Amino acid sequence: MGDAVAAEPPYPSQVAELAGFSIPRLGMGTMALAIEGRPADREQAIMTIHAALDAGVRYLDTAWSYYLPSKPGTGEPDDMGYGEYLVRDALASWNGPRDEVLVATKTGWLRTLDSEGNYGWQADARPETMIANAKESALRLGVDAIDLLYSHCNDPQVPYEDQMGALKQLVDEGVAKTVGISRIGNADIATAHRILGSRLVAVQNQFSPVHRDPEHTMATCSKLGLAFVCWSPLGGFLDPFNEHLFDRFREIAAAHDCSYQRITLAWELAQYPYLFTIPSARNPHEIEDSFQAVDLRLSQGEIEYLNGNAAR
Numbered sequence: 500m501g502d503a504v505a506a507e508p509p510y511p512s513q514v515a516e517l518a519g520f521s522i523p524r525l526g527m528g529t530m531a532l533a534i535e536g537r538p539a540d541r542e543q544a545i546m547t548i549h550a551a552l553d554a555g556v557r558y559l560d561t562a563w564s565y566y567l568p569s570k571p572g573t574g575e576p577d578d579m580g581y582g583e584y585l586v587r588d589a590l591a592s593w594n595g596p597r598d599e600v601l602v603a604t605k606t607g608w609l610r611t612l613d614s615e616g617n618y619g620w621q622a623d624a625r626p627e628t629m630i631a632n633a634k635e636s637a638l639r640l641g642v643d644a645i646d647l648l649y650s651h652c653n654d655p656q657v658p659y660e661d662q663m664g665a666l667k668q669l670v671d672e673g674v675a676k677t678v679g680i681s682r683i684g685n686a687d688i689a690t691a692h693r694i695l696g697s698r699l700v701a702v703q704n705q706f707s708p709v710h711r712d713p714e715h716t717m718a719t720c721s722k723l724g725l726a727f728v729c730w731s732p733l734g735g736f737l738d739p740f741n742e743h744l745f746d747r748f749r750e751i752a753a754a755h756d757c758s759y760q761r762i763t764l765a766w767e768l769a770q771y772p773y774l775f776t777i778p779s780a781r782n783p784h785e786i787e788d789s790f791q792a793v794d795l796r797l798s799q800g801e802i803e804y805l806n807g808n809a810a811r
């Protein structure tokens with residue numbers, strides 16, 4: 500008899516259910532198409548979203564706050580809603596099944612510009628702001644009800660219970676079909692789950708080789724049956740990070756003859772069967788490359804090596 504070969508654990512499915520949609524677990528974040536560094540040509544942004552949808556992406560992630568203030572302060576009417584209008588227009592001009600695409604947006608955060616020309620972010624999650632902005636998001640997206648509406652952050656000036664109360668009201672009034680929460684820890688997840696019950700379907704937190712969920716919020720999502728959606732899954736483009744954190748991903752990529760970004764996304768998808776990852780892209784090539792992570796199967800040894808638990 501030969502040596503017994505240990506069976507590999509079952510590989511998570513490429514598709515999962517989120518907010519009533521059965522979709523591939525790799526979507527697209529559209530922040531890079533809408534804020535600083537966005538393509539100067541709006542047509543290129545639309546082409547990038549079309550390329551994503553043509554490749555098979557069925558989850559587009561935007562936010563009320565994906566715009567650029569043009570004067571010091573929090574906004575200018577001309578640019579308000581830039582990101583949401585972009586998603587609306589890309590879907591309207593796409594030659595594909597619009598009703599298969601989950602569109603998620605977020606409420607409770609604003610952009611700022613200071614007098615030196617630096618862009619920033621500012622929480623404003625007073626219930627009245629969250630509710631008014633979510634209603635604007637539905638209008639901008641051209642939908643009767645938002646498929647999935649996230650609270651963008653926990654505003655330290657407002658009790659989290661009140662922020663969650665606003666989300667609850669938005670579902671109960673039919674402005675949103677389901678809700679999620681973002682940029683939060685385990686205590687906030689418990690509060691949201693208590694207040695929102697089955698209305699709450701997803702947690703959107705940072706997760707990548709740069710930030711490996713030190714508070715283990717993914718495990719909390721698993722316990723509660725919530726989707727975990729990774730933001731900045733490739734490390735993000737706004738803040739610098741240590742490139743060496745991707746060294747092992749580059750090594751595995753060389754063996755698979757593909758980009759290390761694709762390996763990174765495949766590694767994320769292997770972490771939790773109910774994980775969605777939403778990389779940004781500024782051109783068609785990037786998202787076409789990234790989407791192929793859905794079909795990339797890493798071995799258990801590779802996953803452990805990338806987890807940092809084993810030498811190769």
Ligand SMILES: NC(=O)c1ccc[n+]([C@@H]2O[C@H](COP(=O)([O-])OP(=O)(O)OC[C@H]3O[C@@H](n4cnc5c(N)ncnc54)[C@H](OP(=O)(O)O)[C@@H]3O)[C@@H](O)[C@H]2O)c1
Pocket residue numbers: 527528529530531560561651681682703729730731732733734735736737758760761777778779780781782784785786788789
């Ligand atoms: N909830 C929140 O607070 C929050 C915060 C941040 C982000 N998000 C969401 O997460 C999404 C993604 O995060 P992110 O925009 O910070 O960045 P990211 O997905 O980590 O991507 C960073 C950059 O990687 C490059 N890239 C992407 N695919 C590539 C590929 N296949 N090959 C080579 N390079 C590639 C692109 O930069 P270049 O164009 O320069 O090549 C992209 O902008 C956002 O769009 C947004 O929807 C949410």
